[in-house]
Amino acid sequence: MKTPNPNPSVCSCVNLRRASRAITRIYDKALEPVDLKITQYSVLANVARSGPLSSSNLARILRLDRTTLVRNLKSLQAAGFIEDHPEAGDPRERAIRITEAGHLMVDKARPLWGLAQRQIEDHLGSAALNQLTTLVTSLETLSDHLVLNHLEESP
Amino acid sequence: MKTPNPNPSVCSCVNLRRASRAITRIYDKALEPVDLKITQYSVLANVARSGPLSSSNLARILRLDRTTLVRNLKSLQAAGFIEDHPEAGDPRERAIRITEAGHLMVDKARPLWGLAQRQIEDHLGSAALNQLTTLVTSLETLSDHLVLNHLEESP
DNA sequence: GTGATATACGTGCATATACACGCATCAGTA
């Protein structure tokens, strides 16, 4: 008999990371038919919804490190799902926009994402999902507080 | 004015990944003085507690892909915190054990980990932490069900 | 206009994550 399902850790961080890996497996599996990962679908769907925007702004929306996002965009660009053009106005800014192929892919992937989402809802229940959204906000707030406190070094 | 704190996503997976990144920042920041990441501390503390064991067994305990663990162990081994020796008996198995330096590091890191843990407990409350452990178990069970269903291909 | 500060962007580096392979060995079986 092998170890079937080890208990949660005493460490909240380890538990959250475990939960994150588990749910990622579920969504990645659901998106397998269109050869997308949930991370890629998430970025693509966001660009589709928001319209052209800079990588910095997109990173802020996704709460993702800007440089991480830049690399994640690379695979989507290589696949032809997004474009990256210099923007008129501020020459530093570049505008990311979705392509026609990108739109088609989002339309194909959305129902698969919905499948995973429904599986999660059915299995966890709406109460747990609400608690999850609270958890995200709470942790991001605390993180901002603890990690980004180089703002008030009262001179 | 910049976007301070975007709302949670409609996607539970994206939300959990965001939460995972946020809490990882908090613990990594706490462990900064000893130059360890929470992922490394987690592995090291587990090896310290469990005693010598194979990478496969450790991966099962941590609910981590075995090949992922193998690479994570590399940095700990390079730092001299763990050793990896062939085991008597089955020549395929190798036994991972903590070194003296590893023990010292765990002792130095534990209070820093405890600091982060307490910050999380204070900020989230014990109810949320209990819900989190439920969430982990629930998601891992579902994941095992959905992803590892190559066991019953009723012949 | 000049200088300080903030912002936008990319790259180098290190680590984390997991799937697909291949190799070696063990254990059960014909």
Add this chain to the structure above:
DNA sequence: TACTGATGCGTGTATATGCACGTATATCAC
């Protein structure tokens, strides 16, 4: 004994994550 399936292990490849650093440009104060 030879075959077969299960198990333990490592690597190749791809993606994800974030910090440190450097470059270019805008903006504000003077």
